[in-house]
Amino acid sequence: MVLAINKVDQVGRENPDIYEFYNLGLGDPIGVSAVHGHGTGDLLDACASYFPEEEEQEEEEDVAKVAVIGKPNVGKSSLINRVLGEERVIVSDVAGTTRDAVDSYFENEQGKFLFIDTAGMRRKSKVEERIERFSVLRAVMAIERADVCLIMIDATEGVTDQDTKVAGLAHDAGKACIIVVNKWDLVEKDGKTMDKMREEIRRDLAYMTYAPILFISALTGQRVPRLFELVQYVREQASMRITTGMLNSLLADATARVQPPSDKGRRLKIYYMTQTGIRPPHFICFCNEAKLFHFSYQRYLENQIRSTFGLEGTPIRMTIRQKGDKEE
Numbered sequence: 165m166v167l168a169i170n171k172v173d174q175v176g177r178e179n180p181d182i183y184e185f186y187n188l189g190l191g192d193p194i195g196v197s198a199v200h201g202h203g204t205g206d207l208l209d210a211c212a213s214y215f216p217e218e219e220e221q222e223e224e225e226d227v228a229k230v231a232v233i234g235k236p237n238v239g240k241s242s243l244i245n246r247v248l249g250e251e252r253v254i255v256s257d258v259a260g261t262t263r264d265a266v267d268s269y270f271e272n273e274q275g276k277f278l279f280i281d282t283a284g285m286r287r288k289s290k291v292e293e294r295i296e297r298f299s300v301l302r303a304v305m306a307i308e309r310a311d312v313c314l315i316m317i318d319a320t321e322g323v324t325d326q327d328t329k330v331a332g333l334a335h336d337a338g339k340a341c342i343i344v345v346n347k348w349d350l351v352e353k354d355g356k357t358m359d360k361m362r363e364e365i366r367r368d369l370a371y372m373t374y375a376p377i378l379f380i381s382a383l384t385g386q387r388v389p390r391l392f393e394l395v396q397y398v399r400e401q402a403s404m405r406i407t408t409g410m411l412n413s414l415l416a417d418a419t420a421r422v423q424p425p426s427d428k429g430r431r432l433k434i435y436y437m438t439q440t441g442i443r444p445p446h447f448i449c450f451c452n453e454a455k456l457f458h459f460s461y462q463r464y465l466e467n468q469i470r471s472t473f474g475l476e477g478t479p480i481r482m483t484i485r486q487k488g489d490k491e492e
């Protein structure tokens with residue numbers, strides 16, 4: 165409750181009469197003048213202090229933020245229109261139609277979603293470079309904001325250099341990803357086309373084998389409904405917490421099956437592993453000597469973690485600490 169005393173029209177000097185309103189026992193009286201407007205700032209502050217602080221954040225929490233990224237003309241805006249069921253963003257066959265990141269809110273049985281349309285990313289001629297750089301910057305900011313990135317690839321062109329770069333941005337940002345192969349309607353298919361394409365993607369985006377691949381057509385809507393559950397799925401996977409107990413029994417198994425590497429008679433000893441973060445899942449391994457912890461062994465452990473716990477669609481971060489390293 166906030167007690168407002170109106171018609172306190174004098175500015176500057178505090179009206180002594182206002183103190184008598186303390187007798188009401190309703191808390192601090194706030195003198196305002198509805199006619200002149202003074203005191204209304206204090207009044208609003210007093211009201212705002214009763215608003216639950218967390219609310220906004222909680223609401224944000226259950227909205228899945230999805231950035232649609234990819235090179236120009238791949239169909240990012242078309243997909244968003246298809247999802248929304250209306251022509252919300254501009255679609256055209258002119259590359260570079262979308263210049264800015266555009267947010268669209270959408271809700272269905274699978275949850276709440278914020279789709280972020282982005283500008284197509286690629287290198288351009290000098291003339292357009294400035295606009296281009298700005299657009300790319302906005303797309304990068306969209307990736308930062310997102311929980312999940314849809315990396316869109318043109319089925320008629322396969323994986324190009326630009327796609328590799330775009331996917332790399334999402335990977336480096338530690339975002340959950342889904343590889344969306346669009347324009348599937350244009351591809352002439354036999355029984356093996358999808359598998360072949362999948363293989364090609366796995367080879368060209370080798371650092372991203374964790375990302376599920378979905379073949380869609382933004383034009384006909386084929387498999388677009390599948391996207392919602394997949395987005396929620398990878399988002400949950402990226403938020404998974406694995407207990408230290410489970411990690412260490414995995415570690416015991418893994419090191420028994422494949423011995424840790426050694427060098428000049430010194431063998432890597434991994435004391436224990438613990439998860440310190442989510443989105444993406446982050447693990448810290450404590451060991452005797454970090455330089456013995458070869459990348460290939462890290463890779464092996466990562467694969468063990470994935471085959472036990474899934475973590476589909478999300479990159480994993482692993483930090484190696486050796487005895488004597490300072491705590492952060």
Ligand SMILES: Nc1nc2c(ncn2[C@@H]2O[C@H](COP(=O)(O)OP(=O)(O)OP(=O)(O)O)[C@@H](O)[C@H]2O)c(=O)[nH]1
Pocket residue numbers: 235236237238239240241242243254255256257258259260261262263282283284285346347348349350380381382383384
């Ligand atoms: N056949 C077919 N055409 C598509 C599909 N998706 C998009 N297109 C067409 O591809 C062209 C580009 O689509 P946009 O949605 O504007 O592409 P964008 O990725 O937003 O492009 P920029 O904003 O320029 O980066 C348009 O002519 C679309 O009609 C699809 O699934 N199948």
Ligand SMILES: [Mg+2]
Pocket residue numbers: 240241242254255261262281282283284
């Ligand atoms: Mg667009």
